[in-house]
Amino acid sequence: MVALLARLPFRRHDGEASGSVPPGLFAVAAAVAVTVVGLLGLGLAVVVVQTLDPDGGMSTGASAVLAARLWLLAQGGELALLSGPLVLAPLLLTGLLAWGLSWAGRVSVRALDDDAGVRQVLRAAALVVVVHVLLSVLVAMVAGGEGAGLGWTRTLLGCLVLAVLAVGWGARRDSGLVDAALDRLPGVVRPVLRGLLAGLFTAFALGAAVVGIALASDAGGYAAISGTLGGAGAGAVGLLGLGALLLPNAVVAVLGLAAGPGFYVGSGTLVSVHGVTLGAVPALPLLAALPDTQAVPLVAFASQVVPAVAGLVAGLTAGRWFGDADGGSVIAGLAGLLTGSLLGVAVGVLAWAGGGSLGDGALAVVGAPPVATGIAVAAQAGIAAALAAAVSRWRALG
Structure with a gap:
């Protein structure tokens, strides 16, 4: 839907086009949507599980913190527990997150003009990556505390690497830049x-x-x-x-x-x-x-x-x-x-x-x-x- 709206210009009352929505807005919206939908889905799953606990389970706030920690671990993050570092990415969640970021990369490219060049594509993809990393920093602030610290270097590096790979994969599907590069390489x-x-x-x-x-x-x-x-x-x-x-x-x-x-x-x-x-x-x-x-x-x-x-x-x-x-x-x-x-x-x-x-x-x-x-x-x-x-x-x- 976001990709479709990116192609639609706003119009005045007289029916003439007044300009298109800035492509950067769709890139930001797509990056925010990935984090918001992902955290809401994880948080809802944890809350549903806790409601089945006859002893009451964790509170909603504690469930949100657990969801945030899983979100960071899926990106290669590190939790500093009292027993030592916890570094184990649940790869299924990592794959789902990568798929979402790939979708965001496609949206950011589709919002561009058909004659957009390499710089415009790279700029749109980079905007998605930057927004995702900034949102991950906010999530990390929520995930800390209560006996668990964060390994900030590994966490931020993991978020950045995953975002670059996934967004780049999605952006290349609609930009055609990778196909053009492959055409210049040997046929094998x-x-x-x-x-x-x-x-x-x-x-x-x-x-x-x-x-x-x-x-x-x-x-x-x-x-x-x-x-x-x-x-x-x-x-x-x-x-x-x-x-x-x-x-x-x-x-x-x-x-x-x-x-x-x-x-x-x-x-x-x-x-x-x-x-x-x-x-x-x-x-x-x-x-x-x-x-x-x-x-x-x-x-x-x-x-x-x-x-x-x-x-x-x-x-x-x-x-x-x-x-x-x-x-x-x-x-x-x-x-x-x-x-x-x-x-x-x-x-x-x-x-x-x-x-x-x-x-x-x-x-x-x-x-x-x-x-x-x-x-x-x-x-x-x-x-x-x-x-x-x-x-x-x-x-x-x-």
Whole structure:
């Protein structure tokens, strides 16, 4: 609706156009809408959960503070608790926020004239980023206090980086600047990017399947953990919502398991294909997917095919998008190797974003090691993607 209104001029009583709404107004409105709608949705969800608590639950003000803290954590923020730093982004909420900021970037570009240049597009996108960061500062002021401080440097840097990436992604869809830039690069760039996205989606889907199988195999443990926690209906709904927010984090941890390095849930728990070490973990039903014994589960061994399968899909996609002027099977194989390597970089970044710490004690390390996971995925997916791209291109050439 905002994008549509951006195209409509105000008119005088005589029917003649009197000028258009300033494009910057729509950029500001879109940025404000993302924060307001997001916080209202989070706050409403927390309040609804608290109303199910037979003991009354938290007050509305406390629920608003909790929503603000979740909002900052989703952007890579840091909470300084008495037990240590809390740095763990709920990736589902991060994805939803990124989608909203991408929409705001599209609105800011659509409000411009059709002949707007690069400077106008960059100025509109930058305005959205600045407004979002300023609003995040206000939210951070609300989230502080009551035994929780803020790591201002990490919080502000996380807000800025997420806004730049998401708004830039949205702005490029309607501005055409990225397409124009890609046209100036070698033709193999587009197949590589398409292969990267296909491989990343494949890896994520297979990782989600592994998590689902692990949870289904211990459904009794999930129910037992949920039943032992208080709050009756409020506890069950709240834990279900928290599990949903952290489900992408679990998928990223599984990618670390599939690649080889494994993942940590604190210093006492390590799950990898080379062995399992079990220690005390938080009472979160989602963690029922962890093994119950020191033996490596069968699903962990089966998950080792994930990097190779993702690399095959990435290579096949890249090879099929090769044009007549892009080269033969050798060039396609090299492009596949690059695609698989970039897939490893992307998984490493996700492992860094999906991990963190829950204090400075036994849970100071949570998630898959980013560097080791990225290197392992790059090596496995790169070889598979190179072979798949070369064969795909060879078959296309007849």
